[in-house]
Every structure is written in structure tokens, then in C-alpha cells.
Amino acid sequence: QHRFTEEKKEEAMPNDDTTTTCYLHCCWSEIVFCNGFHQVTSLDFDHKDVRYYLPHEIAFLTELTDLRLFANHGFGTLPESLARLTKLETFVISGNFHTGTIPTVFASMPRLQAIQAQYNGLVGTIPSEFGTASSLESFNVAQNKLEGTIPPELFDNPTLSYLYLDHNALIGTLPTTLTKYTVLRRLEFNENLLTGTIPTEVGL
Numbered sequence: 001q002h003r004f005t006e007e008k009k010e011e012a013m014p015n016d017d018t019t020t021t022c023y024l025h026c027c028w029s030e031i032v033f034c035n036g037f038h039q040v041t042s043l044d045f046d047h048k049d050v051r052y053y054l055p056h057e058i059a060f061l062t063e064l065t066d067l068r069l070f071a072n073h074g075f076g077t078l079p080e081s082l083a084r085l086t087k088l089e090t091f092v093i094s095g096n097f098h099t100g101t102i103p104t105v106f107a108s109m110p111r112l113q114a115i116q117a118q119y120n121g122l123v124g125t126i127p128s129e130f131g132t133a134s135s136l137e138s139f140n141v142a143q144n145k146l147e148g149t150i151p152p153e154l155f156d157n158p159t160l161s162y163l164y165l166d167h168n169a170l171i172g173t174l175p176t177t178l179t180k181y182t183v184l185r186r187l188e189f190n191e192n193l194l195t196g197t198i199p200t201e202v203g204l
Contacts, residue, residue, distance in 0.1 A: 035063060042066040046092070049073070054093075059084040070116070071095035080105050092116040094140070102126065102141065107133045118142040118164065126165070128153040138162040142188065146170060150189070152177040159183070167191040174198060 026034035033042040040061045045052075046068050053076035058064075064085050070092050077100030082088070088109060094116045101124035106112065113135050122144040130139060131153025139160060146168040152175035154160065166188040173196035174189070 039063040042068075044068045045072060046070040047072075051075075054079055054082070056081040058082065061085065062087070064088055065111075066090045068092040069096065074098055076100075078103055078106075082106065083109055086110055088112055089135075090114045090116075093120065094118045096120055098122060100124075102146075104129050106130075107136075109133070109135075111135050114138040116140045118144070120144055122146060124148075126151055126154070126170075130154055130160075131156045133157060134159070136160055140164040141168070143167045148172075150175055150194075155180065155184075161185045163187050165189045165192070169193055171195070 025032055025040060026038055031044055031048070032040060033044070035041050041063050042065060044066070047070065049072060051073040052069070053074065056079045058079070059081035062085065065087050066089060068090065072095070074093060074096035076098065078098060080103045082091075083103065083105035086109065089111050090113065092114075096119070098117070098120040100122065102117070102122060104127040106115070107127060107129035112133065114137060116138070118140045119142075122141065124146065125148035126141065126146060128151035130136060131151060136157065137159055139162070142164040143166070146165075148170065149172035150165065150170055154163065155175055155177040161183050162185060164186075167190070170189070170192040172194065174194065176199070179199045
């Protein structure tokens with residue numbers, strides 16, 4: 001398992017062009033990106049074929065803005081401590097094997113713009129609190145095992161433009177608030193257990 005330490009490596013590395021040494025965790029070129037204070041700002045493990053789980057200690061990476069883990073062998077639940085990453089903007093765990101529910105506290109992350117969690121094994125309901133996620137623009141939880149109804153609060157979010165809910169086990173009808181949703185650019189809800197009709201005001 002990968003661990004981040006404060007050890008120094010005595011040679012110049014591609015990720016550090018200002019000194020002759022770099023902190024070991026900042027020396028993983030094209031994977032770990034740091035700022036000038038050797039603080040991790042981005043982790044890009046997309047398509048790296050790694051087996052991992054998200055530990056609670058990840059919350060110590062307080063300068064992290066991007067966390068990308070697409071198409072690996074991730075497992076386990078999503079720790080609520082992720083919500084302590086107040087500078088996180090992009091969270092990508094799609095194409096893994098994560099289980100458990102979507103933590104409600106994620107909706108309180110002030111800079112989070114994109115959640116891509118499709119193709120996992122997430123269960124439970126979609127938290128209505130995402131209707132007040134102040135920066136969220138894209139929310140993709142397709143291809144999971146989510147149940148319950150589509151929270152009408154989602155369509156009260158003035159920033160949410162891309163919403164992918166397809167291939168789950170959602171029930172009920174489309175919320176009436178959908179007809180008042182003006183910033184929506186893409187909505188996918190096929191392959192669920194929804195009933196009723198699509199409002200004509202949607203303009204499909």
C-alpha cells in the first residue's frame with residue numbers, strides 16, 4: 001500500500017524544479033503534485049491498476065484540490081473525513097468497487113464541483129442535502145445500487161448542470177421541481193424503476 005512520508009530524496013526530480021531535494025511524496029512524477037511548500041494538491045491515480053481503500057487519514061491532505069482514482073481496484077466505504085478536504089474540487093472514484101452509502105457531509109464541501117462515482121457498488125439513497133451543495137456542477141452516481149426516490153431538492157440547486165442517475169434501482173416519479181430547473185444541461189435517469197410520465201415542460 002502507498003504511504004506518504006516526510007522523508008527527503010537527495011536528487012532533483014521532475015516534480016520539483018526549485019531545489020536539489022524533494023520530499024519523497026512529491027517525487028512521484030505525473031501522480032502526486034505538490035505546491036511550493038511540499039503540500040499535496042493533486043493525486044492522479046487514473047488507470048494505475050492499484051488496489052486501495054480510502055483511509056480516514058486522507059483528511060490530513062488539507063491542500064488537496066483534485067483526487068482522481070478512475071478505473072482501479074478501490075474497495076471499502078467512503079469515509080466522512082473526506083469532507084474535511086475543504087479545498088477539494090474534483091472527486092473521481094468511478095470504475096472501482098466501493099460500497100456503502102454516499103456520505104451526506106459531502107454536500108457541505110464548499111469547493112466541490114464534480115463527483116464522479118459511477119460504476120461502483122454504492123447503496124442507500126441519494127442525500128437530499130446535495131440540493132444545497134454550493135459549488136456542485138456535476139454529480140454522477142450512475143451504475144450503482146442506489147434506491148429510494150430522486151430528491152426534489154436536487155433540482156433546486158442553482159449550480160448543478162450535469163446529473164447522472166441511470167442504471168440504479170430508483171423508484172417513484174420524476175420530481176415536479178424538474179420543470180423549474182433552468183441550468184440543467186444533461187440529465188440521465190434511464191434503467192431505473194421509475195413510474196409516471198415525463199413532464200411536457202421538460203421539452204424532451
